[in-house]
């Protein structure tokens with residue numbers, strides 16, 4: 001598998017409903033290297049969420065194959081933070097550990113450290129209703145990180161935020177992912193977000209989605225998403241991919 | 250600590266509250282006064298329409314003989330028993346329905362029939378099968394409150410935010426874990442709302458049962474009063490019932506506030 005930690009081959013998915021069959025994904029393949037950040041962009045409704053659902057095991061009826069390197073695990077993060085209002089921030093973050101029966105003093109301390117490190121120290125015992133949208137999204141990320149997944153699957157993680165905190169939070173999340181040495185596949189319909197965030201951008205067609213093109217992003221002096229937007233190559237990529245996306249408004 | 254404007258704001262709210270309560274009490278006061286006046290001057294036949302004074306005398310007499318508290322106690326006991334049974338059994342069945350949707354699908358038409366059937370129609374059968382005693386009153390009340398509890402609790406269970414379920418599934422949670430970590434604790438509000446309906450349904454069922462069995466309880470008091478044409482007794486019974494229902498409502502409200510406050 002030479003340093004690919006995830007290989008997906010010829011993925012296909014057709015939803016069965018009473019009235020029709022909906023073909024959502026058609027012949028989708030990808031490979032992900034250790035530590036790589038990959039973005040998937042495509043028009044809404046083309047099947048992006050479906051791909052992530054299949055990868056993390058929420059959909060079991062699909063075609064093609066998914067190969068994950070030995071011992072590697074996946075973590076899933078959705079657009080809605082879906083925090084449980086009746087649990088404290090800490091208890092929210094411990095949910096995955098409780099469900100996997102891996103909650104002990106060590107894993108708990110790991111989560112507390114994450115919360116302390118990423119600016120939620122004062123809110124460990126608060127309830128979600130006290131937090132801003134950006135903070136809630138950070139809690140959601142830590143809840144995903146708690147089970148120590150190697151690959152994060154992010155489904156439009158910033159779409160629910162207003163444009164101001166959206167930039168700040170994507171910067172935060174980027175830093176956290178890098179610092180914790182994770183790989184990630186992020187789905188988005190925001191092209192600028194995809195380019196500034198990732199090493200490679202996969203462009204999908206309309207539904208049923210197949211791969212239109214894969215762009216490797218090379219920015220001089222690449223750093224975090226906010227700064228990456230100022231790189232001189234950024235606009236070139238943006239214009240190039242924008243034409244491929246071919247949004248029909 | 251607070252600005253002058255804020256104090257003014259609080260003061261206005263308080264004044265409004267006092268105004269509302271004063272008016273509410275005034276309506277009650279005028280109603281009682283008018284009632285007394287109309288019966289004193291013969292506009293109301295006090296034999297049929299009773300009067301506040303007569304009601305009060307009846308209540309005092311009942312209280313002194315020890316009957317009043319006994320009947321209240323019996324009615325409350327029956328209501329609490331059927332309320333508790335309906336709560337426990339109702340939540341249990343709703344949980345089974347959520348955990349095994351196929352069971353719900355199979356039972357649904359029968360549940361719908363039972364829900365739309367006026368349960369009083371079953372009264373005579375219940376008395377024959379169970380006997381003219383307290384247990385048939387409880388069965389009666391249970392029939393009324395249980396069905397609604399199941400329907401309401403299950404309704405709140407199935408309306409749980411699907412994204413939260415998806416989240417737990419991404420942790421490989423089993424169905425039972427989803428129930429334990431999300432469905433039950435996440436629907437405490439829905440359950441409490443169901444219990445609010447449940448308590449008034451239980452009381453309705455108990456009074457209906459007491460009408461039929463006619464041995465003891467506030468329902469019996471009212472029924473007996475009408476049989477011997479003692480309207481003072483009937484109206485006294487109704488007033489006691491109003492008070493009992495209000496107290497039960499207040500208790501549930503209190504518990505609800507306690508539960509919600511603990512979470513903030």
Ligand SMILES: Nc1ncnc2c1ncn2[C@@H]1O[C@H](COP(=O)(O)OP(=O)(O)O)[C@@H](O)[C@H]1O
Pocket residue numbers: 015016017022024042043044045046047048049050051207
């Ligand atoms: N559970 C489902 N049953 C039937 N159709 C579905 C289901 N989930 C998604 N779809 C359909 O599949 C297509 C792709 O959906 P999705 O993957 O959510 O798109 P995206 O995330 O790119 O907006 C849409 O047309 C959607 O209506």
Ligand SMILES: [Mg+2]
Pocket residue numbers: 048049050156
């Ligand atoms: Mg989507």
